[in-house]
Amino acid sequence: MSGFIALDGVSHRYGGIQAGPEGILAIQDLTLSVGRGEFAAVVGPSGCGKSTLMKLVTGLQFPFAGHVMVAGEEVRQPVKIAGMAFQAPTLLPWRTTLENLLLPLEIVRPHRGEIRRNRAAYVERAEKLLASVGLDGFGSKYPWQLSGGMQQRTSLCRALIHEPQLLMLDEPFGALDAFTREELWCVIRDLHAVRGITIILVTHDLREAVFLADRVFVMSARPGRILAERKIDLPRPRDLEVTFSTEFQDIVHELRGHIVKARQ
Amino acid sequence: MNSSPTLMIRLAPWLFTVALLLLWEFVCRAFNIPEFFLPTPMAVARATYEFWPAIYRNSWITLQTTLIGFGLAVGFGLFLGLAIGWSRTIYAGIYPLMIGFNAIPKVAVVPILVLWFGIGFMPAVLTAFLISFFPIVVNVATGLATIEPEMEDVLKALGASKLDIMRKVGIPRSLPYFFGSLKIAITLAFVGSVISESIASNYGIGNLMLQAQAQFQVPLIFAGLVALAVEGIVMYWVMALLEQRMTGWAQRSGFAQT
Numbered sequence: 272m273s274g275f276i277a278l279d280g281v282s283h284r285y286g287g288i289q290a291g292p293e294g295i296l297a298i299q300d301l302t303l304s305v306g307r308g309e310f311a312a313v314v315g316p317s318g319c320g321k322s323t324l325m326k327l328v329t330g331l332q333f334p335f336a337g338h339v340m341v342a343g344e345e346v347r348q349p350v351k352i353a354g355m356a357f358q359a360p361t362l363l364p365w366r367t368t369l370e371n372l373l374l375p376l377e378i379v380r381p382h383r384g385e386i387r388r389n390r391a392a393y394v395e396r397a398e399k400l401l402a403s404v405g406l407d408g409f410g411s412k413y414p415w416q417l418s419g420g421m422q423q424r425t426s427l428c429r430a431l432i433h434e435p436q437l438l439m440l441d442e443p444f445g446a447l448d449a450f451t452r453e454e455l456w457c458v459i460r461d462l463h464a465v466r467g468i469t470i471i472l473v474t475h476d477l478r479e480a481v482f483l484a485d486r487v488f489v490m491s492a493r494p495g496r497i498l499a500e501r502k503i504d505l506p507r508p509r510d511l512e513v514t515f516s517t518e519f520q521d522i523v524h525e526l527r528g529h530i531v532k533a534r535q
Numbered sequence: 536m537n538s539s540p541t542l543m544i545r546l547a548p549w550l551f552t553v554a555l556l557l558l559w560e561f562v563c564r565a566f567n568i569p570e571f572f573l574p575t576p577m578a579v580a581r582a583t584y585e586f587w588p589a590i591y592r593n594s595w596i597t598l599q600t601t602l603i604g605f606g607l608a609v610g611f612g613l614f615l616g617l618a619i620g621w622s623r624t625i626y627a628g629i630y631p632l633m634i635g636f637n638a639i640p641k642v643a644v645v646p647i648l649v650l651w652f653g654i655g656f657m658p659a660v661l662t663a664f665l666i667s668f669f670p671i672v673v674n675v676a677t678g679l680a681t682i683e684p685e686m687e688d689v690l691k692a693l694g695a696s697k698l699d700i701m702r703k704v705g706i707p708r709s710l711p712y713f714f715g716s717l718k719i720a721i722t723l724a725f726v727g728s729v730i731s732e733s734i735a736s737n738y739g740i741g742n743l744m745l746q747a748q749a750q751f752q753v754p755l756i757f758a759g760l761v762a763l764a765v766e767g768i769v770m771y772w773v774m775a776l777l778e779q780r781m782t783g784w785a786q787r788s789g790f791a792q793t
């Protein structure tokens with residue numbers, strides 16, 4: 272099966288191939304495939320090339336060997352069907368929450384041509400999205416008036432406002448406290464269920480990966496490769512309770528074993 | 536009790552100024568310092584009153600010269616700052632030149648300007664311009680250079696062009712730096728025009744002070760200094776107000792509020 276996202280024998284070196292051994296070989300001979308509508312999680316030791324993998328898929332970096340295919344096409348420029356969210360919410364402090372949400376629409380075609388004329392409709396869309404992550408009525412607040420969890424929700428909304436087919440999440444909950452993090456797991460879970468969007472989630476939290484994903488990929492230490500791939504068969508919709516089941520904990524344990532090996 | 540700290544802060548500048556003047560007056564009298572060495576504030580005030588028309592006219596000229604030079608510096612500084620922030624090549628090419636240029640004391644440039652434009656208005660305007668554009672360039676470029684790479688990635692992955700990123704993130708982001716630099720630039724422009732006036736002009740406060748010195752009217756020299764200080768404070772204050780107006784979002788720290 273050649274999936275919605277397919278990486279085949281991909282190697283990437285920062286500084287370009289001409290950098291040779293001087294450059295940092297971030298990823299080597301990495302192969303992976305994610306189907307349309309699938310929720311994939313990537314786990315691995317810190318610095319193993321997870322963020323690099325995200326950049327390769329979205330066309331922000333290009334490999335010196337191998338192929339990156341998204342939606343059946345080789346990636347040669349930024350892909351434009353993706354939304355991204357990172358550990359830092361990266362909201363613009365001079366814009367309100369609502370204006371931050373509208374930012375992608377000011378850039379992505381065809382919206383950028385229409386947002387002036389149709390502003391009311393777009394504002395309504397943004398407000399609906401805010402409501403769906405529990406941020407009703409916060410549109411007029413500035414980012415610094417929001418808690419860390421609320422900023423991260425806003426950042427998620429910004430990644431989704433233009434209805435991308437692909438959502439790329441790079442350790443989006445890393446900086447949040449445990450309770451907020453679990454709340455946001457449920458937000459993401461529901462977004463995925465409702466929209467059927469393809470999601471790639473990078474995380475170092477194994478419980479997070481197992482709770483959310485259909486499949487978990489374990490990466491080796493740098494240069495990153497896929498060491499193991501684990502299908503998660505826990506039935507959906509998953510409740511937070513599932514994280515206390517033995518089945519869940521067994522999977523986490525098993526992945527943990529891979530990570531321990533990867534770090535050696 | 537709630538309003539007393541803010542009242543204190545409002546009064547503080549005046550109290551400190553009055554205290555300084557009193558101290559000055561006291562020292563002059565206590566040690567019997569001769570007027571041609573250090574005149575008392577009272578003597579300076581008297582000189583200001585006596586020569587008010589000349590001081591007023593020349594202050595006005597200095598102000599105009601400074602503002603024109605400053606205006607040029609803002610335009611040119613913005614343009615160059617954006618260019619440097621836009622392209623690494625332009626940055627690499629221009630930055631060393633600018634540092635070298637900035638290191639030249641502008642007093643040394645005045646004679647050349649006089650050679651080109653003659654004595655008077657032009658050299659003063661150009662000195663004000665030359666001395667004040669550097670901080671504007673550096674600050675605008677810094678604002679652009681410190682865009683978070685993640686923010687850039689988010690926008691690029693949406694298909695944003697470099698111009699989009701500049702318009703949506705870069706320029707708004709560098710505005711606080713820009714307005715912050717105006718406070719420094721206006722003060723420098725002022726220094727520039729006065730330097731040039733006192734070397735090569737027949738007008739302006741700089742020239743007035745030079746003539747007062749030639750005639751040994753020491754209180755008038757000090758009256759000129761005070762006029763410069765007042766103008767400097769007013770211009771700085773206007774720039775600070777502008778900064779607050781334009782970039783309130785960047786200033787919400789409660790640091791040093793009392």
Ligand SMILES: Nc1ncnc2c1ncn2[C@@H]1O[C@H](COP(=O)(O)OP(=O)(O)O)[C@@H](O)[C@H]1O
Pocket residue numbers: 285286295296297316317318319320321322323324493
């Ligand atoms: N822009 C860059 N230039 C040079 N080296 C980089 C750059 N980004 C990441 N690297 C290096 O590539 C390796 C993988 O980085 P990254 O993909 O960010 O890892 P992870 O996200 O898994 O922590 C690291 O060793 C890092 O130092």
Ligand SMILES: [Mg+2]
Pocket residue numbers: 321322323441
């Ligand atoms: Mg990373």
